[in-house]
Amino acid sequence: MTLRVSAVQVRTAPRADSDTSTRPPTGRQGLRLLAESLRHSRRAMLLLSLWSLVSAAPALVSGKVLANAIDRGFLAHDTGAAALWLAVFALVTLVGAVAGRQTFPPLADIVEPLRDRLLRGVVTGTLKRAADPGAPRGAGSAVAVAQITRQVEAVRDSASGQLMIVWQFVLTAAAVILGTTALAPTAVPLIAVPLGLALCLFAMLIPSMIRRQRAAYLAEERLARVSVDTLGSLRDLVSCGALEAGMAGAHQAVLAQAATARSLARVAALRRLVVALGAHVPIVLILLAIPALTRRGMTAGGVVAVLTYLTGVLEPALRLLVQGVGGSLLRLEIAAERLAEASCPPPDRTAAQSTAVPAGFPVELRDVTFAYGAGAEPILRDLSLTIAPGEHLAVVGPSGIGKSTLADILAGMTVPDHGTVAYGEVPLPRVARADLYRARVLLPQDAYVFTGTLRENLGCLADSPARITDRRLLEALTGLGADGLLSRLGSLDAQLDPAQLSTGEKQQIALARAYVSSAWTVILDEATSHLDAAAEARAEEAFHRRPGTVITIAHRISSARRADRILLLDGTHPLIGTHAQLLVASPLYADLVGQWDPSSV
Numbered sequence: 001m002t003l004r005v006s007a008v009q010v011r012t013a014p015r016a017d018s019d020t021s022t023r024p025p026t027g028r029q030g031l032r033l034l035a036e037s038l039r040h041s042r043r044a045m046l047l048l049s050l051w052s053l054v055s056a057a058p059a060l061v062s063g064k065v066l067a068n069a070i071d072r073g074f075l076a077h078d079t080g081a082a083a084l085w086l087a088v089f090a091l092v093t094l095v096g097a098v099a100g101r102q103t104f105p106p107l108a109d110i111v112e113p114l115r116d117r118l119l120r121g122v123v124t125g126t127l128k129r130a131a132d133p134g135a136p137r138g139a140g141s142a143v144a145v146a147q148i149t150r151q152v153e154a155v156r157d158s159a160s161g162q163l164m165i166v167w168q169f170v171l172t173a174a175a176v177i178l179g180t181t182a183l184a185p186t187a188v189p190l191i192a193v194p195l196g197l198a199l200c201l202f203a204m205l206i207p208s209m210i211r212r213q214r215a216a217y218l219a220e221e222r223l224a225r226v227s228v229d230t231l232g233s234l235r236d237l238v239s240c241g242a243l244e245a246g247m248a249g250a251h252q253a254v255l256a257q258a259a260t261a262r263s264l265a266r267v268a269a270l271r272r273l274v275v276a277l278g279a280h281v282p283i284v285l286i287l288l289a290i291p292a293l294t295r296r297g298m299t300a301g302g303v304v305a306v307l308t309y310l311t312g313v314l315e316p317a318l319r320l321l322v323q324g325v326g327g328s329l330l331r332l333e334i335a336a337e338r339l340a341e342a343s344c345p346p347p348d349r350t351a352a353q354s355t356a357v358p359a360g361f362p363v364e365l366r367d368v369t370f371a372y373g374a375g376a377e378p379i380l381r382d383l384s385l386t387i388a389p390g391e392h393l394a395v396v397g398p399s400g401i402g403k404s405t406l407a408d409i410l411a412g413m414t415v416p417d418h419g420t421v422a423y424g425e426v427p428l429p430r431v432a433r434a435d436l437y438r439a440r441v442l443l444p445q446d447a448y449v450f451t452g453t454l455r456e457n458l459g460c461l462a463d464s465p466a467r468i469t470d471r472r473l474l475e476a477l478t479g480l481g482a483d484g485l486l487s488r489l490g491s492l493d494a495q496l497d498p499a500q501l502s503t504g505e506k507q508q509i510a511l512a513r514a515y516v517s518s519a520w521t522v523i524l525d526e527a528t529s530h531l532d533a534a535a536e537a538r539a540e541e542a543f544h545r546r547p548g549t550v551i552t553i554a555h556r557i558s559s560a561r562r563a564d565r566i567l568l569l570d571g572t573h574p575l576i577g578t579h580a581q582l583l584v585a586s587p588l589y590a591d592l593v594g595q596w597d598p599s600s601v
């Protein structure tokens with residue numbers, strides 16, 4: 001007998017995605033994520049430090065060498081000695097350049113693993129959130145992942161830039177202080193004290209700079225929004241006589257943006273003060289102190305060398321530090337913040353009050369209604385259905401009628417607007433996520449195969465992949481008709497290159513993965529669409545021998561005929577029954593059967 005699938009009472013259940021307990025991570029969390037990643041690269045940091053020290057050595061000795069060229073060469077009218085010291089100067093500069101080049105491989109060793117680690121974190125986080133019940137379809141799509149990986153590139157670039165700028169500044173400042181000590185120890189306080197004060201001022205400015213830059217960005221965004229809204233509704237504002245109120249709102253946004261820009265400009269001006277205090281004040285102090293310094297034994301060459309240190313080495317390094325760190329720190333922080341957000345796994349909303357799914361459970365839908373969007377026509381309306389333990393159900397219907405949506409709802413990937421889905425009396429919102437993944441497998445049409453061994457690909461849905469025996473894996477591959485693929489690959493430990501596999505082979509691997517998993521219920525959403533009718537039959541028969549429930553979104557009529565029952569979705573009046581019952585009861589079903597390729601029947 002054909003049954004009309006019941007559809008009566010609507011019960012309200014809150015959507016899981018209304019949970020607000022997940023707070024977006026703060027910028028500090030983002031920077032912590034970066035610091036943690038850097039901590040893993042200690043060896044590369046050490047190598048970078050060593051080569052940087054060698055590259056800073058020329059700056060250290062160049063003062064003394066230059067002073068000698070002037071004092072012992074030019075001022076002593078000894079051109080040969082002057083040329084010799086200048087040649088030494090050129091040589092140490094060359095050594096510095098070579099050592100500078102050597103800093104790049106360890107820098108890459110720090111930055112590339114940082115990039116990989118961040119990338120792994122964000123891709124895993126994005127995919128986990130996409131797989132979270134209630135996540136919008138396509139949230140973990142290639143596009144979503146690509147968008148976030150662009151942030152990773154931004155973090156990699158700015159992290160390596162910042163690292164080099166800060167580190168080079170530390171070495172340069174140390175070289176200037178030590179070089180000056182060798183030339184005239186009494187001149188050191190004239191450089192070190194203003195430089196120290198400038199660095200303290202800069203450190204104090206950083207938080208305020210970040211705060212003001214963020215405020216400026218937000219004000220700019222708000223102004224853009226308000227302008228677009230005001231201009232877009234100009235006609236309505238005029239016709240309602242609300243033009244003045246609208247203009248006042250826009251004017252306020254302009255004033256707020258101008259205020260944040262002014263406040264940012266003030267703090268940017270203070271950056272110039274840092275350079276002036278740290279590099280220009282020492283120049284003035286040295287010039288003023290020349291008589292006193294020469295009285296204490298400083299030579300003319302020494303004076304020129306110290307001034308060269310200040311103008312040619314310290315001032316550019318300090319300027320780079322202040323502009324580089326000040327300018328891109330916020331960008332780095334915001335990008336790191338986005339990454340920390342993207343790396344967050346979704347909170348397990350069920351963990352606190354979860355209930356275990358009983359073994360061999362039925363799948364039940366009670367009055368399920370679902371629409372994509374608040375005002376949209378429901379795809380499913382008041383659908384009630386029980387799929388008995390071990391039953392094989394096929395779902396059929398015209399294209400776009402909601403078969404995949406139903407598969408997602410049955411798997412707990414999409415939360416219905418009304419009604420409940422329960423696994424053995426336990427409503428899905430009460431099933432812990434880990435239990436849900438253990439209880440069912442949903443195979444979509446696009447099979448996912450990753451670079452790794454065949455064994456790793458097969459075991460990735462299992463509770464403990466290491467415990468799956470070779471016999472079980474071979475049984476799955478042979479049963480599902482993938483023995484040809486196995487002999488081509490050679491062994492279970494053969495490396496898979498997804499680009500070298502056909503879509504049918506990828507589907508066979510995904511099917512075998514579901515077969516060896518511990519899931520009691522397997523939902524196949526056109527998961528055999530790239531297999532020919534015979535291969536599809538072989539795969540489905542293998543699943544029929546496997547203990548458990550199978551729900552198939554049918555791709556061919558032959559697939560539907562193998563099922564115990566068939567659910568026909570037709571929008572308003574879903575029907576359930578056997579092939580023969582539906583042929584009699586539903587003209588739509590008869591029509592669908594007629595449309596299917598007769599060779600596949």
Ligand SMILES: Nc1ncnc2c1ncn2[C@@H]1O[C@H](COP(=O)(O)OP(=O)(O)OP(=O)(O)O)[C@@H](O)[C@H]1O
Pocket residue numbers: 136137372379397398399400401402403404405406
């Ligand atoms: N994320 C979404 N947002 C809005 N509408 C969607 C979304 N996903 C699917 N739809 C629409 O919902 C309807 C049902 O889609 P669904 O994929 O469930 O149908 P289907 O029966 O599986 O189709 P097909 O047989 O072509 O795969 C379609 O009209 C589709 O365009």
